[in-house]
Amino acid sequence: MPKIIRLHRQGGPEVLVFEDIELDPPAAGEVHIKVEAIGLNRSEAMYRAGRYPVPATLPCLMGYEACGTILRLGEGVEGYEVGDQVSVLPLFQLGTYGVWGEEAIVPASALLPAPPGLSPAEAAAVWMQYMTAFAIIEAAQIGIGDGVIIRAASSSVGLAAIQLANWAGAIPIACTRTSEKADALKQHGAAHVIATEEEDLVERVMEITSGRGARTAFDPVGGPYVHTLASALAERGILIVYGGLSEQETPYAHWPCAMKGASMRGWVASEIWNHPERYERTQERILAGLTAGHLKPVIAKTFPLDRIAEANAYLESNQQIGKIVVTV
């Protein structure tokens, strides 16, 4: 019987326990996969800890991003065959399905073919980060010469945004709390790195952008610092808030937005995948970017499945640069 993680209570990484569970055959529209690699996400860690806005019905499964091979197809599933290597995308609510385990049942609608030429670890670390980072294209329409402020730049989505900004001819300005990761971020493509606890972000961004300010700022953290980010925007600039990791109230940056006609805008990647035409277009662009070498997933560290609790703790330590992947 496959080992599968279920959550019986919410809390630290220690609440993750393995159970031997025989999976039912996939229902109509579902597939049964052998999991090969699992990409970890912040939202999952917050869900595990009970700090996610959607409540959990316990016990529940965990995880929604993976690469695997199809073992069985449910009724009516088209476009896939047994043996196909697929990526699982977070197109379902956390806890309703789950990929943290040796095998999983997932809805076929949450699958895409694994991109050719990638390892299973990379194929588990590609769609979510790039579709999330595509906000800077979809929501801010960045172009050549535009300053793009990327907060929490060493996260998988941050690095994806650096790569996309470079591909678009824009200027990725990576933000990180201290200068510790500055060299690594430059090696990963950041044109500039700002250590937000050590430097004046607005002054640096104005220098870099010849006084115009940045076209966009891309922020998963929120909280009072949005005022500083908004102050570094150009006229009609857009501060994209794609998470609330600070767990503090995020104010509306009234005066910077008023004086520059700037915006604060929400973003979740479902804004792409809930719209078939956007979803298809973005898939094509990501595949083209991978093929041409503009995009390349950065794996911070891999852990074997039996050390997934340790992988969770590492994710929450903020030491990583890139995606944390669990291999099965």
Added chain:
Amino acid sequence: MPKIIRLHRQGGPEVLVFEDIELDPPAAGEVHIKVEAIGLNRSEAMYRAGRYPVPATLPCLMGYEACGTILRLGEGVEGYEVGDQVSVLPLFQLGTYGVWGEEAIVPASALLPAPPGLSPAEAAAVWMQYMTAFAIIEAAQIGIGDGVIIRAASSSVGLAAIQLANWAGAIPIACTRTSEKADALKQHGAAHVIATEEEDLVERVMEITSGRGARTAFDPVGGPYVHTLASALAERGILIVYGGLSEQETPYAHWPCAMKGASMRGWVASEIWNHPERYERTQERILAGLTAGHLKPVIAKTFPLDRIAEANAYLESNQQIGKIVVTV
């Protein structure tokens, strides 16, 4: 000598005192006008009261919207003649010049010809309100069938937004605190009126828009209610915050914005007049709207100049529907 108001201290309407002041000849780029009518603005009342974000250097002049006739031209002023009837627009900082008085010196760059066919009171109540309300076109690109939520709808800018929304084929949804002004707002063109202290705004807007939500909400108040406004937006809707009359912290409406890819956006009318091409285009549209009857300034009440303190108190009483004008 003309009677002119100067502020020697900030406070209630009683701080407005008249002085007999002989005006110097207009300097280069300035004109000297005989004031015929003065349009009152919230920002002026807040400045008078010392609650405006720009500090005053006392004593200072007051007011920046008027209609008048040119008495003298400073050096280098082109395009105007002595005797021309002009509108004064708020294209200078409060207190640096001032139109509250029988005569005034103003920069020629702040003038436009008074629109033909309007009374002086109307010509003092036209440019600021329509250029401010043009946010729903410039920033939210409203079009036919779009729901447009207009908060503080009985203000001059609110009524201007109702007229613009109707002209654009959109659906103006007027918000007012109680149902007291509902009939008047309908007479002034509101397709729907929501009394925000008596009704569930989100529910009403969803009914009106067949569940889609509004394209935009246009709000001079801010404060915690922005969460409700943002919850009534459509996908990719835009909440335009063009003032902070609540004088409370305005939060960023994180979840409504995230789940719908919606924005909160700042706006001041300088976003039009600081850009020559936008300024010219918007002037043309406003004149066309006045000529065709789509736009018509609504005067709530006029006061003679010696009762300008009473006019200030009336403005702050929130009883009015439309613009308060002081005639000279």
